[in-house]
Amino acid sequence: MVAGPLATTVGPLALQNPVLAASGTFGYGDAFGSFFPLDILGGFVTKTLFAAPRDGNPAPRIVETSAGMLNSIGLANVGWGAFVRDKAPAVNAARGSARLIVNIAGNAPEEYQALAAAVEADRAAAGCDAIEVNVSCPNVREGGTHIGCDLTAFRAVVRGVRAETTLPVFVKLSPNVADVVPFAACAADEGADGVSLINTLYGMRIDTRTGRPVLGTGSGGLSGPAILPVGIHWVYRVRAALPDLPILAIGGIVTWRDALEYLMAGAQAIQVGTAAFVNPHAAPEILAGLARYCATRGTTIAALSGAAHRSAPGAGQPAEPPVWTG
Numbered sequence: 001m002v003a004g005p006l007a008t009t010v011g012p013l014a015l016q017n018p019v020l021a022a023s024g025t026f027g028y029g030d031a032f033g034s035f036f037p038l039d040i041l042g043g044f045v046t047k048t049l050f051a052a053p054r055d056g057n058p059a060p061r062i063v064e065t066s067a068g069m070l071n072s073i074g075l076a077n078v079g080w081g082a083f084v085r086d087k088a089p090a091v092n093a094a095r096g097s098a099r100l101i102v103n104i105a106g107n108a109p110e111e112y113q114a115l116a117a118a119v120e121a122d123r124a125a126a127g128c129d130a131i132e133v134n135v136s137c138p139n140v141r142e143g144g145t146h147i148g149c150d151l152t153a154f155r156a157v158v159r160g161v162r163a164e165t166t167l168p169v170f171v172k173l174s175p176n177v178a179d180v181v182p183f184a185a186c187a188a189d190e191g192a193d194g195v196s197l198i199n200t201l202y203g204m205r206i207d208t209r210t211g212r213p214v215l216g217t218g219s220g221g222l223s224g225p226a227i228l229p230v231g232i233h234w235v236y237r238v239r240a241a242l243p244d245l246p247i248l249a250i251g252g253i254v255t256w257r258d259a260l261e262y263l264m265a266g267a268q269a270i271q272v273g274t275a276a277f278v279n280p281h282a283a284p285e286i287l288a289g290l291a292r293y294c295a296t297r298g299t300t301i302a303a304l305s306g307a308a309h310r311s312a313p314g315a316g317q318p319a320e321p322p323v324w325t326g
């Protein structure tokens with residue numbers, strides 16, 4: 001049982017506080033132990049795990065941008081079996097009440113389903129509290145279209161994962177679509193317990209000395225402060241359209257005020273990603289800032305979630321987005 005002003009629930013998942021570490025930026029929960037104790041976080045999400053290990057993409061795999069970074073890691077990971085055997089025991093010994101969310105993916109909907117079945121079978125050994133489903137992967141059997149951008153494949157993935165597990169399931173949405181809301185609605189329809197948003201945005205940089213893209217794969221995923229307003233936009237829109245669907249918000253959070261914006265936009269909890277590469281103490285500092293804010297204002301995280309929908313001009317949530325730009 002978790003209680004107090006910082007406690008929050010994301011659907012069936014109770015958290016001691018709303019600050020989690022985002023997938024791919026925190027190893028398997030084992031990467032930041034020399035900076036702060038794992039057990040102070042609300043939780044953390046593992047690097048995306050496939051059933052089998054993967055090497056990932058050719059180098060260079062990261063490049064800085066003026067307000068963030070591009071990565072094309074290519075979902076390099078140790079594979080599910082090695083995670084359970086080699087990583088989970090130490091992480092579970094260190095995490096206290098912080099929640100362990102395993103992020104999973106596959107090359108086709110059937111691979112996701114099979115891995116979800118393995119997670120369910122190993123859930124005690126893995127010690128995991130929930131699954132986050134990364135749909136930002138190519139559907140290899142269908143010619144490589146991104147699953148997170150194709151509603152048919154997306155539905156098949158969520159349905160398959162849901163069929164195999166009673167763990168809480170959060171589907172991590174891609175922002176690389178015209179409208180994120182139908183994907184969130186589909187996740188809810190298929191029985192997901194909530195959504196995580198956003199993953200990275202497509203981007204590219206060119207090396208002007210060679211005239212070639214900097215990244216080994218050409219394009220990559222943009223993260224960091226540049227994407228904060230994009231994430232807030234989609235969290236707000238998803239909360240407006242689907243007020244009962246729990247949201248884990250991600251994208252460009254650097255300060256506790258950024259986190260507060262996401263909570264007010266409609267999230268129940270937030271994840272910190274790229275900021276940790278600049279400041280390894282980012283997550284605990286964000287947590288301390290939120291704690292001070294709640295204490296000073298005499299409020300709670302639960303009360304703050306969705307505040308922008310209740311107090312903003314335009315509260316009452318227009319069914320259609322207005323015209324914003326010139």
Ligand SMILES: Cc1cc2nc3c(=O)[nH]c(=O)nc-3n(C[C@H](O)[C@H](O)[C@H](O)COP(=O)(O)O)c2cc1C
Nearest residue numbers: 022023024048071134198199223224251252273274
């Ligand atoms: C180097 C790097 C690796 C990432 N790897 C994963 C991953 O394996 N699975 C995943 O779902 N998201 C991955 N992400 C996306 C983050 O979890 C997050 O959604 C995104 O970076 C936006 O948040 P941020 O701006 O706070 O970093 C990765 C991001 C970065 C920067």
